[in-house]
Amino acid sequence: SQTIHQWPATLVQPVGSPLSLECTVEGTSNPNLYWYRQAAGRGLQLLFYSVGIGQISSEVPQNLSASRPQDRQFILSSKKLLLSDSGFYLCAWSSGVGVSSPLHFGNGTRLTVT
Amino acid sequence: GQQVMQIPQYQHVQEGEDFTTYCNSSTTLSNIQWYKQRPGGHPVFLIQLVKSGEVKKQKRLTFQFGEAKKNSSLHITATQTTDVGTYFCAGLGGYNFNKFYFGSGTKLNVKP
Numbered sequence: 001s002q003t004i005h006q007w008p009a010t011l012v013q014p015v016g017s018p019l020s021l022e023c024t025v026e027g028t029s030n031p032n033l034y035w036y037r038q039a040a041g042r043g044l045q046l047l048f049y050s051v052g053i054g055q056i057s058s059e060v061p062q063n064l065s066a067s068r069p070q071d072r073q074f075i076l077s078s079k080k081l082l083l084s085d086s087g088f089y090l091c092a093w094s095s096g097v098g099v100s101s102p103l104h105f106g107n108g109t110r111l112t113v114t
Numbered sequence: 115g116q117q118v119m120q121i122p123q124y125q126h127v128q129e130g131e132d133f134t135t136y137c138n139s140s141t142t143l144s145n146i147q148w149y150k151q152r153p154g155g156h157p158v159f160l161i162q163l164v165k166s167g168e169v170k171k172q173k174r175l176t177f178q179f180g181e182a183k184k185n186s187s188l189h190i191t192a193t194q195t196t197d198v199g200t201y202f203c204a205g206l207g208g209y210n211f212n213k214f215y216f217g218s219g220t221k222l223n224v225k226p
Contacts, residue, residue, distance in 0.1 A: 034214070043120075043202065043218035044157070059213075090156055094214075102147060102159035103204070103214055 002027035006091045006106030013113055019064075019078040021109050023091030026072065032096040033074040034103065035066055038088040050074060051096060086113045118205045120217030128225050133190040135220035137203035144206045146186045147214070148177060152199045160188075193224045 006023045013019060025031050035047040046059045048066035056066050063082060067075045074091055089109045095101040117140045127133050137146065145164040149157035161170055163179035163186060170177045176189045186203055203217040 036216075041221070044204075044216040046213065046215065049213060057213075102162065103149075103157070104159070105156040108156050 002093075002104065004091065004093055004104055004106045006109060008109055009107065010110045011112070013081050013111065015083055015113055016080045019076070019081050019085070019111070021076040021089055021091075021111075023074045023076075023106055024072055025074075025093045028072070028093070028095065030071060030096070031093040033068060034092040034094075035074065035076050036090045036092065036105075038090060038108075040087070044090065048076070081113045083113050086111055118203060118215045118217040120203055120220055122220055123218065124221045124223070126223045126225065127193050129195060130192050133193050133197070133222055135188050135201050135203075135222075137186045137188075137205070137217050139184045139205050142183050144183075146179060146183075146206070147204045148186075148188055149202045149204060149216075150199050151202065151219070155199075157202055190222075193222070195224050195226050197222060198224050 003026045032051050034049045036044040037047055038044050047064060048056055048058055050056050050068045053068055053071055056068060064076060064078050089111055091106040092103040094103050119138045121136050125133055145162055147162045148160040150160055151157040161172060161177050163170060163177055166183050167181045168179040174191045178187045180186060188201055190197055200219040200221045202219045204214040206214055
């Protein structure tokens with residue numbers, strides 16, 4: 001069966017520090033991968049998605065970036081965090097087969113920028 | 115860009131009452147999915163609707179997709195405390211099946 005791992009679960013970082021969140025998927029190949037951000041009590045904002053290694057589509061211009069160095073690895077990064085980067089970051093995968101397939105989310109990372 | 119609006123933002127009901135959340139898109143959707151997020155958890159897929167006018171049921175949950183494929187609803191009959199959480203719709207655009215745009219969600223609280 002497929003599983004998705006996302007870490008760390010919580011993170012407290014000072015303003016201006018770098019960020020690296022990692023997500024890996026097991027049990028499937030060539031998944032579509034996604035990074036979403038959820039502000040407290042709000043909806044999910046699509047940040048990046050990837051349909052293959054090295055292929056990244058950015059949805060929102062900001063100080064975040066994403067990379068997919070391996071088929072089942074998706075990394076969210078920032079060189080300098082802003083206070084507004086605080087939120088709940090969710091990685092997700094879908095099979096991308098057919099009309100659409102469901103999103104399967106990781107447990108998320110709660111990021112607090114202080 | 116594509117927008118998916120969801121109402122209401124919050125709903126407080128007494129256990130046993132019904133609940134409905136509505137999702138509206140500014141553009142025609144290829145399909146729509148519904149997710150539930152328990153407090154402190156991550157969204158979990160509930161169902162997908164593809165056809166115009168489609169209606170699907172899961173026990174006490176009824177999902178509808180509008181004829182124009184621009185709106186959808188989720189109705190819960192006789193709510194239970196286990197229904198507590200935030201319900202999201204996610205619409206997929208007509209040209210890119212890889213991009214899921216989520217509504218703002220409806221947070222449901224059920225009083226026992």
